[in-house]
Amino acid sequence: MEPFKNLINRDTVARTGQHLRRAWPRFDHKRFAAQAATGLEDLEFKARAMQLADALEATLPADFNAACEVLETSLAPALAIDAQGEPMKLGEAADTGVAGWALWAVGEFVARRGVLDAAAAQRGLACLHAITQRFTAEFAIRPIIQKHPALSFDTLSQWLNDPSAHVRRLVSEGSRPRLPWGLRLQSLVVDPTPTLPLLRALQDDSSSYVRRSVANHLNDIAKDHPDLVAGWVRDHLIDAPDARSALLRHASRGLIKQGHAPTMAAWGLASGLKGDASLTLSAPRASVGGDMGLRVRLRSTARQPQLLVVDYAVHHVRANGSASPKVFKGWKLTLAPGEERMLEKRHSLKPVTTRTLYPGTHVIDLRVNGVALAEAAFELRA
Template sequence: MAEPFKNLINAGTVQQAGAHLQRAWPAFDRHHFERLALDGLDALEFKARAMQLANALGATLPAPFAAAADVLEASLAPPIAIDAEGEPTGLSNAQSALGISGWTVWAMGEYVARHGQHDLARALACLHALTQRFSAEFAIRPFLRDQPAAVLATLAQWQHDPSAHVRRLVSEGSRPRLPWGLRLQALVADPSPTLPLLLALQDDPSSYVRRSVANHLNDIAKDHPDLIADWVVRHRRGASAQREALLRHASRGLVKQGHAPTLAAWGLAQGLTGSATLSLDASQARIGEDIGLQVALHSRAPGEQALVIDYAVHHRKANGRSAPKVFKGWKLTLAPGEQRALTKRHSLRPVTTRTLYPGEHRIELQINGQVVAEAVFELLPA
């Protein structure tokens, strides 16, 4: 069995952090820190472990925030290296032994977010260092919420930073809907303050940074779909292969939803010219199993057709109603007159984000955003 994710913060990492903090500040009460951090740790889930570690830092670091920031920075390992593609490579064992890196840094960022609000310049400088050993994407968000103009001005400087970690923080830390992170409601309502940053970073040499830009744009698409459709139209002109890939990733959700302006931006506004059928390999399936989808396509077009084929499963909810969830299918080009058969297995195993309930489920086949066929099956208890 795989090691539980929460164990990435454990007694060993706490003790290592205590040792490095004491190395950075000999007066640090390492034993008190470890007692606080380890109290009931095994019973806590992952985020709660990080927050408890931040509580222990708050109780043991020096009271002046600037002094505490000095200790945190002095306790760190070297920055995580970046490879030729701009991806993090991790630290060697020898480098890791030199200081703190990895998930423990999440707790350090949380400490900065809690205690650095009245010393913004020093807090941001500390996050600049922390993000090169893990990520400060969670910690910077309270500052963006409370002091947006000053933080955005700093991010505008950081977009030119030599470190890919810092440039990624510019995009990732300001995402309106970052998973696990504080939602930035002002940027959900109006994303325009971050658009110049994304424009500057969408051609960044680091794939690590570009992937964050794509995810940021995808966040914006959830509330401002037409803005992202227009972004794709404007920035596809003369786009490199790397930017084209970024724009596809940024608009993936809108394509799956069948958002007409986005489909048009990708040349997918036309529906299928021809016929499509959807059938299932069983009329019933149990929770925990899977079910097979068979799609038959027949083109009646005089030319090639670019098709994005997805399917929506209308899952039954606890109240008996149903709600659709779109899943990726196929992306292909259908030749004139071509007939093609496609198959796929759809998992009916429960996941952490979705509970499955018995009852009738409908599957709709979507081609270029248009529903062209459907089938139903009965989901039985496990």
């Protein structure tokens, strides 16, 4: 598989330089290419993007407004949105203008200049409005939000009715408190209130692309303000159309895994299982890179149907010998009165970039509507 870092390469540099020169004939594309491509193969992905941004700073006009005009003129056409409200696949658009991963560097340049004062922030936001329709500006907008929050939120409010789903998504995605890979907006981690009117306006957006961002934004907020999100779900589930219900379910996923009582109650999952549950594993031992089979038995003693969310937590052994639980989604089902149900699943033990698997005894506990009801253990070998 091609290394991820190679998404930005010497061809990326050459194409970007060509399009910038087309937009501004005085652009020193040779100097840009020399600075952007020097030692590029030795750099990881983010460092490559930052080096391209450095080269843009060295070669674009010193006047920020003029630099933004060059960048906007150099851009490829906006990415189309399909009938389901999803963006078409990202491409490099070699013949039509700057596009694809080069725009990470372009956004970084705009962010660096856009934080300098209010006028620069306003001009930078206008440029990001164009960039996000070709790639994404969710990372680039965050330093401007942090430095100029009032101006930024006024602009985001104006974008709520923008005809572009890319721009409307940026309203939500760019202001997420804990965006992965992005600058943490600590003031919004502490108090997410400024974003709530934006999310309220976008949660019934016609684009699934936008609604998914709103769900992820609410899930971010839930990490620090779980009761706020539980209340949001409770209030906005009333007479909710199917699309909003799906959004709220996705927004609740972390809290449901945790068994957060107000969230469980909002979804009608406040009651624990009336009956009994057991968990057995397919083998007493497994190796890193393999998998483990889970077999769950549920038996109802209730006189009414029971709506159940059945998840499981794997207590991964850490390097120091302690254990850290990670909850995995299992099943959502309705258990009929007196019914006995068997559920089976294979749990992968392949290493992933976000988690190292260490040998040792791993406990798995079964959680029904957030309550741990059974457990089993296996020995993981290297």
